[in-house]
Amino acid sequence: DDGSSRRAVEVERAFLAELGSGCSLPVGAHASDTTLTAFLANEDGTRHLIEIIELPDDHVIATLRGASLADSMRSDI
Numbered sequence: 001d002d003g004s005s006r007r008a009v010e011v012e013r014a015f016l017a018e019l020g021s022g023c024s025l026p027v028g029a030h031a032s033d034t035t036l037t038a039f040l041a042n043e044d045g046t047r048h049l050i051e052i053i054e055l056p057d058d059h060v061i062a063t064l065r066g067a068s069l070a071d072s073m074r075s076d077i
Contacts, residue, residue: 004033007059011036011066018070029066031055036066040073049073 008031015029015038026041026048036055041048053069055062 007062008032010059011055011062014063014066015070018067019074031062031066036062036069038066038069038073040070040077042077047077049077 011031012029015036016027019025019027019040021027024043026039026043026045028039030037034055035052037050037052039048039050051069051073053065055065
């Protein structure tokens, strides 16, 4: 178990879970130790957003920020 990898996966999964993502949702997330890069498009692909946010050191807060970003992007798309 690698703590850094686990943290990144949990942040990415929190982002995706907030969107209720499935196989047809145009969405992506990539977390590093310090940032979350997220992509979300509308269903027909005519609009898309890319956001990059800084992640705090605290694991729980970083995961919550991932979910919060998804909610914000969903509202904006």
